[in-house]
């Protein structure tokens with residue numbers, strides 16, 4: 152493992168806490184370490200996608216072994232969401248040069264999402280698509296350089312939130328369906344508003360988000376614990 156991977160793994164482990172296990176690796180083609188159905192699932196993809204898909208499976212099996220689970224095939228669901236063994240919650244993300252997987256068996260964890268992005272500014276013309284008008288107003292208070300990374304931070308945080316909410320709601324939501332509130336000093340974010348209504352959305356509003364900039368990456372995590380009570 153490279154020292155930057157080791158560092159990122161420690162950073163993510165600290166963000167997610169002791170009940171969640173994290174594995175980080177550089178994507179490489181690992182076809183010989185995949186189950187036959189995983190190989191078949193990815194056979195027609197380009198080499199970059201084969202590397203990230205395969206490395207994620209290898210990382211996931213390493214993480215699952217650390218929580219006492221036997222190796223098993225991890226072909227995704229038809230909707231592309233990850234398939235975990237019974238009783239396991241987890242999340243996967245990859246970006247240029249890095250793959251991260253987080254899993255837990257803790258009954259206190261309801262759902263989790265992780266996201267990793269290159270720490271480069273969000274393209275300015277993408278800001279209105281990613282940020283709600285209130286989020287744009289908040290971003291606009293900062294200098295040009297800060298605006299760029301805050302845009303990328305909101306993008307990543309919404310992706311982590313999306314992955315966390317999906318197992319509960321099974322709903323594809325748009326970037327404007329959720330508005331986040333970011334505490335820069337605390338390295339944390341929370342849900343300010345989420346558009347859909349209903350019991351699972353009341354629960355999803357309680358997602359606790361964290362972020363960190365490390366080794367040229369922005370990493371975000373979104374966790375929903377059993378102790379989170381829907382707001383009345």
Ligand SMILES: CC(C)(COP(=O)(O)OP(=O)(O)OC[C@H]1O[C@@H](n2cnc3c(N)ncnc32)[C@H](O)[C@@H]1OP(=O)(O)O)[C@@H](O)C(=O)NCCC(=O)NCCS
Pocket residue numbers: 203204207227230231232233242243244245246265266267309310312313314315317318323324325326329
């Ligand atoms: C799922 C999605 C968030 C993936 O994000 P990404 O930045 O493109 O890619 P990442 O590498 O970070 O994540 C990929 C992983 O997401 C996971 N994923 C895919 N669909 C998922 C879902 N519905 N729920 C949870 N996780 C999902 C998979 O494990 C995938 O890894 P794999 O293909 O190796 O199994 C994104 O592609 C998507 O489908 N978005 C649609 C909705 C959206 O973006 N809404 C705005 C946010 S509020």
